[in-house]
Amino acid sequence: MVVDQPVSREERRRRQAATVDQLVASGALDGVFAQVDAGQPIAGEDGLLNALLKATLERGLNVELTEHVGYETGDADASSFPNSRNGYSAKTLATEVGDVEISVPRDRDGTFTPMLVRKGQRRLDGLDGMIVSLYAGGMTIRDIQHHLISTIGTDLSHETISKITDEVSDEVITWQTRDLDALYPVIYLDAIVVKIRDGGHVINKAAHIAVGVDMDGVKHVLGIWIQEHEGAKFWAGVCAELRNRGVADVLIVCCDGLTGFAEAVEATWPQATVQTCVVHLIRASMRFVSYTDRKAVVRLLKPIYQASTEQAAADALDAFEDSDMGRKYPSAVKSFRAAWDRFIPFLTFPPELRKVIYTTNAIESLNFQLRKVTKNRGQFPNDAAAVKLLWLAICNIEDKRARERARERGKKAADRRASGRLVEGAVTTNWKRTLEQLSMVYPERIDRHL
Known part of the structure; x- marks a missing residue:
């Protein structure tokens, strides 16, 4: 070809x-x-x-x-x-x-x-195509209607524009139900808040986005789920859906301590390791720390999450608790102790693997971009409309970056300014080395997929 x-x-x-x-x-x-x-x-x-x-x-x-x-x-x-x-x-x-x-x-x-x-x-x-692109950029249907009238003089009805954007719903369903790989070494999970109309009032719901890293180190958005209240039942349904779509095993699931998620993961994939996102844990511990003390507290927390062993981390946490800052901010100590069981698996991994599971930043950057899109919407009529916009926004962001990279193709690396892939299709840094470490930690589960 x-x-x-x-x-x-x-x-x-x-x-x-x-x-x-x-x-x-x-x-x-x-x-x-x-x-x-x-x-x-x-x-x-x-x-x-x-x-x-x-x-x-x-x-x-x-x-x-x-x-x-x-x-x-x-x-x-x-x-x-x-x-x-x-x-x-x-x-x-x-x-x-x-x-x-x-x-x-x-x-x-x-x-x-x-x-x-x-x-x-x-x-x-x-x-x-223009209407779908404007919609994916966060414009409401009425905004698009006004934009078309004021720029090109085309007056389309609210119903017509809505119908055009609804035509992508089948694509969203196909994407959300597509077959997945049998093994994802790492899955990240994070959420953003969206406003959904429920009857006569508007409520906040969480749009959870799962990103999986496949055996080639390539990241993929696996799905989007809308839920008002987190809990074991909800997460059990998400894990069951991923299992039904072909995910037979997951090595490490990195999340921000979501309620009931650990139990749901272990019920679906008993051998999976559920790891609390270290960055989320640090943020939680800093919630009540004054701005003037933040640098000092961060300096004292660093020996905990950079410790070489679980015992060294426990000793560092005890030292922080006995320090002036630890006594001044007991909530910071409490945050680490409450998440300890889901934090310590991180300490057993080699350095290369720690860098991969250190944080859910892989999708936090995506969520930052999605928040800019959803903030203009105010509210969504239902869960399906929210999922549709988020999916379109992900496609729009990646397409825009791809066009920027295409314009710079042929230039020297030092002269390129275009951003790489945000999440979908992005390759994990130093993945070969990480995969080697994974095969040493989980040889019986990963070798047959190599």
């Missing part, structure tokens, strides 16, 4: 410039330039782009009809053909440059089915 090589940004510019130079040199644009100089608007209902699109679509439709009936317009032998042209019908088409009034040619037999503008089609496909 031959794969097309990506074209650099400079090459695209060169080709576009060459095409424009040819058009200018041929005089094909002289009439357009004259209209622009005379004050003719470029965009909008009466703009040149609108007129150009109208002319292009009508020309294409007439070419299609010519192929269908077998003769050109004005052909003297038209009467000898079994089918014939039969005038035009008017259609208003919503496009990226505004509403375009086009004349669609007809045939006498009524068998002409155009492909350029399909029967019943009222919008160009590009407009649907």
Whole structure:
């Protein structure tokens, strides 16, 4: 299979410039330039782009009809053909440059089915893509409606825009129910708060996002689940769903001490290690520490989570408890002691593996981006709408970053400024070394998947 090589940004510019130079040199644009100089608007209902699109679509439709009936317009032998042209019908088409009034040619037999503008089609496909992109960026349906009217003069109803965004629901369901790998060495779990309408009032619910690291070290968003109250029953359902989708085993599950999650994980994957996110634990211990004492407390906590053994960590925690800061902030000591059983597995791992499971930052960065999207929404009508937007936002973020990287392809590494993958498809740093450590810690469970 031959794969097309990506074209650099400079090459695209060169080709576009060459095409424009040819058009200018041929005089094909002289009439357009004259209209622009005379004050003719470029965009909008009466703009040149609108007129150009109208002319292009009508020309294409007439070419299609010519192929269908077998003769050109004005052909003297038209009467000898079994089918014939039969005038035009008017259609208003919503496009990226505004509403375009086009004349669609007809045939006498009524068998002409155009492909350029399909029967019943009222919008160009590009407009649907624009609407979905705006929705994924966090704009509400009413915001999109106002944006289309004010920018391109297209007035779509609230129901039409809603229908366009709802068309991706099937894709979301397919994604949420797709088959997964049999083994994920590491799964991270974190959540963001979204507002969901429930009857006559709005309540806060948690949108939980699971990210799995596969055997190649590549991260994947495994699913999104909306729940008002966390608990063992909810997490048991999530784990059962992942198991039904093919996840037979998980080595390490890193989370922020979510209620009931450890029990649910162990009921589904008895051999899995549930690890409290160290960064979340540090944040919890610092909750009531004054700003002036934060540096000192962090310095005293560091020997605990950087300890080489469980005993060394316990000694460091005792030392912190006996210190002035420990006596001043007993809540910090309490946070570590309450999470101790789910914190100490971290201390048994080698350094390379510790870096991988140290924190849920793999999805915290994603959640930060998603919060920027959801804050504009105010509220969602139901759980499905929230899941749909979050999924679209993830796709939108990754697509945007991919375009940025594509524009910089061919540049030296030092000159590249585009961000890497946020989560989906990102490769874990030093994964080969980490996988080696995992195979030493869990040889009987991981070797058969290598």
